[in-house]
Amino acid sequence: MTALTRTRALGAGDTTLDEFTERLFGHLPRADQRRWARVYLQGLLTTPGKKSVRRLAASVTESPTASQSLQQFINASPWEWDPARTELLRWVEERHTVRAWTIGQVAFPKRGEHSVGVHRRFDPAAGRIVNCQYGYGLFLSLGGTNTPVDWRLLLPENWSADPTLRRRARISPEVAHQTPESLVLGLVDSIAARTSSVRAPVIADFSRLNGAAALIGMLGRRGHDFLVCVPPSLTVSPAGPAHGAEPARMPVRMPARMPVRATSAGDFVRLGNTSHPYAAQLGGPDARAQRPRIHSGLVRVPGGETGVPGAQQTYRLFGERRPGPGLRGGPVWLTNMSRHRMDDLLFLVRQSAQTAAVLGTLADEFGLLDFEGRSFPGWHHHMTLMSAAFAYKSMPNAPEAREAREYAA
Structure with missing residues (x-):
C-alpha cells in the first residue's frame, strides 16, 4: 500500500468521524455539503504538510473534480458556521470539565491586499510589522489541552466602509468594524449565551489593548470572573x-x-x-x-x-x-478573584501560555495559517472545520486520532 493510498484509506470507513461530522454539520441543508464537510475534516486530520484545498482533496479522493468542489464548499457555499460551533462547544463540554475560557490572538501573514481584512500591523510574535489578517479565538481550557470553539476576524475600518471591498469579500451587511475590545467581549458574550456548563473564568492578554480598563469593567458588569x-x-x-x-x-x-x-x-x-x-x-x-x-x-x-x-x-x-x-x-x-490562592491564579496564568502553544500546533498540524481563500465566509468556514478537526483528534479515544498517530510514526 502506497503512502497516498494509505492516507486516502485512513478514516474512510470511520463511523465515529461520520457521527461527529453529522452532529456538527447536520444542519447543512444538502447532502453534498455534509459530504464535503466530512472530506475536509478527513483531509485536515490526515494530510501532512500544508493544508491547501488542493492537497486536502488529493489526499482523500482520486476524483479530478474534488478540489474544485471542495473549494466551492469552503469559499462560495452559503452555509452558517454558528450552529456548527455551538455543537462543537457542547460536544467538548460533554467530554471535559472546562477550567477556563481563554482568548488567543493570531496574525495570519498574507501576500497582497485581497484577502478579507488584510492590513499592516505590528505582530508581537514576529517582532515586526507584517501584512496580515488578525483574529481572536476563544478556547476552552480543559486542564490537559485548550480547544478552540469560536473565532472573530478583525475588520479594519477601510474594509468596513468600502462597498467594493465588502462586495468582493462577501461581507454581510450586519458585519461592521469593531475594536479588538469589542471582538473579545463578543466572544465572551457568545459563549456565555451558549454554554451548558457553569461559567468559567475568562483568561486573556490585554497588554496591547488601549481600552483594557473599559474591557475589564465590562467583564465585571457581566458577572465574569477574569x-x-x-x-x-x-x-x-x-x-x-x-x-x-x-x-x-x-x-x-x-x-x-x-x-x-x-x-x-x-x-x-x-x-x-x-x-x-x-x-x-x-x-x-x-x-x-x-x-x-x-x-x-x-x-x-x-x-x-x-x-x-x-x-x-x-x-x-x-x-x-x-x-x-x-x-x-x-x-x-x-x-x-482577589481572594483566590496564588497557586490557583498561577495555574490560570499557565492556561494562557497553553493557548499560545496550541496556536502553534494548529499552525503546524491543522492548517491554521493555510487558508488561501479571500472571502469573509470562507475564512469562518475554514476556522470552524479546523477547530472541529483539532477537537476530534485531541480526544484520546478517537479512532482517527489513534490511526493518525500510528501513520505519523
Missing part, C-alpha cells in the same frame, strides 16, 4: 488594607516602600505590598527555570468600575520579580 494580562502603563490606585486584607494562608513580606497614590501597574508590581516566593515561573517569552518571587497587591482601576452605584471594585494585581540585579519587568496580571 484574569487578564494588562499593560504595565495601566493606571491603578492602591486599594489599601481597609478594603481587603491579604488572606492569611499566603506568605507575606512587607517591603520598605509601597505605592500610596495612583501609579502605573508596572511600578505598583515592582513595589508591591505582598511578596510570594514561588517555585514556578510566571511565564513569558524569556521565562527560565528559576525561583521567581511574585509581588502582588490590591488595587482599583480608574475606568474599570463595575457600574454598581457606590461600589468600587477591588482587584489583585501581581507580577514576577526575577532574581538578578535590579528589577526586571515581566507580564503584569490583574484579576477580580
Whole structure:
C-alpha cells in the first residue's frame, strides 16, 4: 500500500468521524455539503504538510473534480458556521470539565491586499510589522489541552466602509468594524449565551489593548470572573488594607516602600505590598527555570468600575520579580478573584501560555495559517472545520486520532 493510498484509506470507513461530522454539520441543508464537510475534516486530520484545498482533496479522493468542489464548499457555499460551533462547544463540554475560557490572538501573514481584512500591523510574535489578517479565538481550557470553539476576524475600518471591498469579500451587511475590545467581549458574550456548563473564568492578554480598563469593567458588569494580562502603563490606585486584607494562608513580606497614590501597574508590581516566593515561573517569552518571587497587591482601576452605584471594585494585581540585579519587568496580571490562592491564579496564568502553544500546533498540524481563500465566509468556514478537526483528534479515544498517530510514526 502506497503512502497516498494509505492516507486516502485512513478514516474512510470511520463511523465515529461520520457521527461527529453529522452532529456538527447536520444542519447543512444538502447532502453534498455534509459530504464535503466530512472530506475536509478527513483531509485536515490526515494530510501532512500544508493544508491547501488542493492537497486536502488529493489526499482523500482520486476524483479530478474534488478540489474544485471542495473549494466551492469552503469559499462560495452559503452555509452558517454558528450552529456548527455551538455543537462543537457542547460536544467538548460533554467530554471535559472546562477550567477556563481563554482568548488567543493570531496574525495570519498574507501576500497582497485581497484577502478579507488584510492590513499592516505590528505582530508581537514576529517582532515586526507584517501584512496580515488578525483574529481572536476563544478556547476552552480543559486542564490537559485548550480547544478552540469560536473565532472573530478583525475588520479594519477601510474594509468596513468600502462597498467594493465588502462586495468582493462577501461581507454581510450586519458585519461592521469593531475594536479588538469589542471582538473579545463578543466572544465572551457568545459563549456565555451558549454554554451548558457553569461559567468559567475568562483568561486573556490585554497588554496591547488601549481600552483594557473599559474591557475589564465590562467583564465585571457581566458577572465574569477574569484574569487578564494588562499593560504595565495601566493606571491603578492602591486599594489599601481597609478594603481587603491579604488572606492569611499566603506568605507575606512587607517591603520598605509601597505605592500610596495612583501609579502605573508596572511600578505598583515592582513595589508591591505582598511578596510570594514561588517555585514556578510566571511565564513569558524569556521565562527560565528559576525561583521567581511574585509581588502582588490590591488595587482599583480608574475606568474599570463595575457600574454598581457606590461600589468600587477591588482587584489583585501581581507580577514576577526575577532574581538578578535590579528589577526586571515581566507580564503584569490583574484579576477580580482577589481572594483566590496564588497557586490557583498561577495555574490560570499557565492556561494562557497553553493557548499560545496550541496556536502553534494548529499552525503546524491543522492548517491554521493555510487558508488561501479571500472571502469573509470562507475564512469562518475554514476556522470552524479546523477547530472541529483539532477537537476530534485531541480526544484520546478517537479512532482517527489513534490511526493518525500510528501513520505519523
